[in-house]
Amino acid sequence: MNRIVVAGASAAGLTACETLRREGFEGTLTLIGDELSLPYDRPPLSKQILSSQWEPERLMLRTEAQLAALDLDFRLGVRATGLDVAARTVRLDDGTAVSYDGLIVATGVRPRALAGSGAHFLRTVGDALELRKCLRPGTRLTIVGAGFLGAESAAVARGIGCEVVLLEPAPVPLAHAVGVEVGRFLSEIHRSAGVDLRTGVAVSEVVDEGVVLAGGELVASDEVLVAVGSVPNTEWLADSGLEIGDGLVGDAFCRAGPDIYAAGDVARWHNPVFGESMRIEHRTNAAEQGMAAARNLLGAGKPFAPVPYFWSDQYDLKIHAYGYLRGHEEVEIVDGALAERRFLAVYRRGSRVVGALAAGMPPKAIRPWRQAILAAS
Amino acid sequence: MRVEFDEPKCVAAGQCAMIAPAVFDQRDEDGVAIVLDATPPEEEHDAVREAAAVCPAAAIRLAGE
Incomplete structure (x- = not known):
């Protein structure tokens, strides 16, 4: 194996590159990232960055010297647009293609959108800086989606002094993830902090004046944040022949095709600890799966069997x-x-x-x- | 190898204490990591590298590598 391509330059892709080098891979290592920034950390975006406790420099996952030591063929601001499994090449949106002997897919997810326009999202450092610029004491912020991202953002916005409306389609926020009791507990935390949490509310579209609900009611807002989940970035693999099904589907070794492994938010794999297929959007999983995918690409042959972990800060x-x-x-x-x-x-x-x-x-x-x-x- | 720990970044996940318990522990009250041995012996190096790589806050840096 002389040439490995890692598509996706966030936590999973970066950790995969580090692991490949640590395990002795000395060939050409191409890292493709569609953002212009060097690899950075995302969990603080809805916490320390949104609250202005930190500036973006604090997010950098590695120093320039540490990145230089990995001896990468680093392609920043470039997106993978296609994969030819037989020819072993990845097509890029700058019109070029890179060939590989081994490929790690770590292209992540993007926020799910709603109808309408003018909404903020919170996935990139640019998104977070744009939103925080708009949040001042008294700003009327409506957040659609009371999952962890929406809830953390609501907590930060209340800290800034915004008037926050939190809209959630389910009767109890996060019930599918943490259960009804804990979901109700989290609802109470937000209500007691002054968030106007409205559950069982279907949203029709985002407009200049705010958010229009399914019944036609307008929730008047200065700013709108849409946090209704995410979509795996797998479109570029659509004609590759690889199995796509809410993520790039891999086996217990995270193997998705011939010398192709998947890691991070985009990767679905069979977790032997639970005996089922899962796709996990947690920060720790990105790093652990990046390591596992890299090792298995090099022949370790070890199933990826983690106990997923996440944390959340709210108030x-x-x-x-x-x-x-x-x-x-x-x-x-x-x-x-x-x-x-x-x-x-x-x-x-x-x-x-x-x-x-x-x-x-x-x-x-x-x-x-x-x-x-x-x-x- | 020297372990450098950026404490304000720590999110108390405890991954480091599970992977390299001879080198990291967690404070009882808030779970923030403690470095038990900032210059760990050779046999701990692999575990420490792994702990640094999976730290969800990128709060562990290794110098002299």
Whole structure:
């Protein structure tokens, strides 16, 4: 293997490159990124960047010297537009093509859009800087979607002093992810912080004056943030013959085709810990899967079997979670209490522990549950 | 190898303490990482490199590499 191409220059792609070098790959390593910035970290965008605690320099994942040491053929501001599996070439939007012996696909996701125009999104550092410029005390901000991104942004905007309306189509925000009880708890946190949270609300379109609901009502707003989930960037693979199905589909080794591996937000793979196919948009997964994909491309032959982990900061509350909570049937509060804003919830499917979530607890308290999730597999 | 830790960046995920428990721990109260050994011995280097690579806050840097 003389030439490896990594498509996608965020956490997963960068970690894949570092791992390839660390594991001794000395050939040409091409890293393709569609943004102009050097690789940066995204979780702080809805936290420290939006709140102006940090400037973008703090986001850089590696220094220029560290990147230089990887000896990359770095193509910034270039997008992959097509893949020819038989010829082993990736087509780029600058009209060129690069050939490869091994390919890692880490092209991530983009925000799902709504009808209309004029809305903000929050995926890139440019998006975050644009939004924060518009947020001042008294700004009427309407956020569509009360998932983690929308909820974190609502918390920051309240901190700035904005009037925040948070619109959520589901009856309870995040219920599919963390369960109804914890979802209600998070709703309460936002309401008590002065967020006008409206659930069970369908949005029709974004207009200059704000957000139009399905019934025709206008939610008058100065700014609108749309945070209704994301779409995997797989269009460039559409005629490649690779299997696409809510992400680029890989096996337990993250292998998606001949010497082709997938990592990060775009990658769906079979996680043996839970015995099912999943696609995980968590920051830690991007790095772990980038490492696994790189090692397996070099022949390690090791299934990628992580216990997913995520955290969320909302006001002064820190939330940590392990596992695949989406698969749960039952939630049990095993320590603390929701009313105390300090609790540890355990998620089960049948008798099996599939996840654990701690809020306002010492993070170490949750670690034994990670072991329990692994032990149950 | 020297471990440099940017504490204000730490998000208390604890990945480092799980991957390299001889070199990292977490504070009991808030989970923020603690470097137990800033110049770890050779046999810990692979684990420390892995911990630095997966740190979700990119808060661990390795000097003298």
